[in-house]
Amino acid sequence: MPCKVLADPVNFLYRSAETTDRNPMLGADMNIRETDSADLPLIETLYPVAFPGEDLLPLVRQLLGGENDVLSLGAMEGGRLIGHVAFTVCRIAGADVTVALLAPLAVDPELQRRGVGIALVEEGFRRLRSRGIQRVVVLGDPAYYGRFGFEPDEQVLPPYAIPEEWRTAWQYVDLNEGKTAERAVGGRLTVPPVWQKEALWLP
Numbered sequence: 001m002p003c004k005v006l007a008d009p010v011n012f013l014y015r016s017a018e019t020t021d022r023n024p025m026l027g028a029d030m031n032i033r034e035t036d037s038a039d040l041p042l043i044e045t046l047y048p049v050a051f052p053g054e055d056l057l058p059l060v061r062q063l064l065g066g067e068n069d070v071l072s073l074g075a076m077e078g079g080r081l082i083g084h085v086a087f088t089v090c091r092i093a094g095a096d097v098t099v100a101l102l103a104p105l106a107v108d109p110e111l112q113r114r115g116v117g118i119a120l121v122e123e124g125f126r127r128l129r130s131r132g133i134q135r136v137v138v139l140g141d142p143a144y145y146g147r148f149g150f151e152p153d154e155q156v157l158p159p160y161a162i163p164e165e166w167r168t169a170w171q172y173v174d175l176n177e178g179k180t181a182e183r184a185v186g187g188r189l190t191v192p193p194v195w196q197k198e199a200l201w202l203p
């Protein structure tokens, strides 16, 4: 994680794709809303099934524990939480640009490839934009995140050095229709303590 939790963020999605049937229809009664502390038990059941090889619960609990500036969205369907995404507001050292880190993102494996992940990310972008956030960064599979406009980030450094083979996995998107990108943006992403663990950013 951010999306490194996957042993290899660049290849993980391709592997899953081979084993997942696509249902093109989003559930008619799905809605996306901000989660609160009462949703934590539902969120705690989602992550172990979405990330069977990784224990993200300590991270997720700390992230949603109330001490971080986090936009936490849940996709709800029939009273179930079928997907979740978090965006953590961060800073870029030395730059006057508002930025959020996308991570983690999870969809119930039984309900993947129906557009739930896309709906969560796009709703997150809308809400972040209305909060004045200009830029979103992610460490994840370019094949998935490219559809949202993410591109390799060669201006802002990640909090920790990431392996060369993951260079294209460190990406950004400008929520401000290119206007932010026109300004000089440089420096290193400054993350809150919950993300200040090198192991979260390394293989």
Ligand SMILES: CC(C)(COP(=O)(O)OP(=O)(O)OC[C@H]1O[C@@H](n2cnc3c(N)ncnc32)[C@H](O)[C@@H]1OP(=O)(O)O)[C@@H](O)C(=O)NCCC(=O)NCCS
Residues within 6 Å of the ligand: 002, 003, 004, 006, 012, 013, 014, 015, 016, 017, 018, 020, 022, 050, 051, 103, 104, 105, 106, 107, 108, 111, 112, 113, 114, 115, 116, 117, 118, 119, 140, 144
């Ligand atoms: C990655 C993840 C969040 C995607 O959510 P989703 O709801 O299944 O994805 P969506 O249906 O919104 O996305 C649809 C598109 O993304 C791509 N996609 C979605 N899941 C994919 C997968 N597992 N592998 C490859 N491509 C995938 C497809 O191309 C698809 O559209 P297309 O066929 O029309 O091109 C979900 O698979 C998941 O929870 N995976 C496990 C956890 C994880 O890896 N999280 C991301 C890193 S934090």
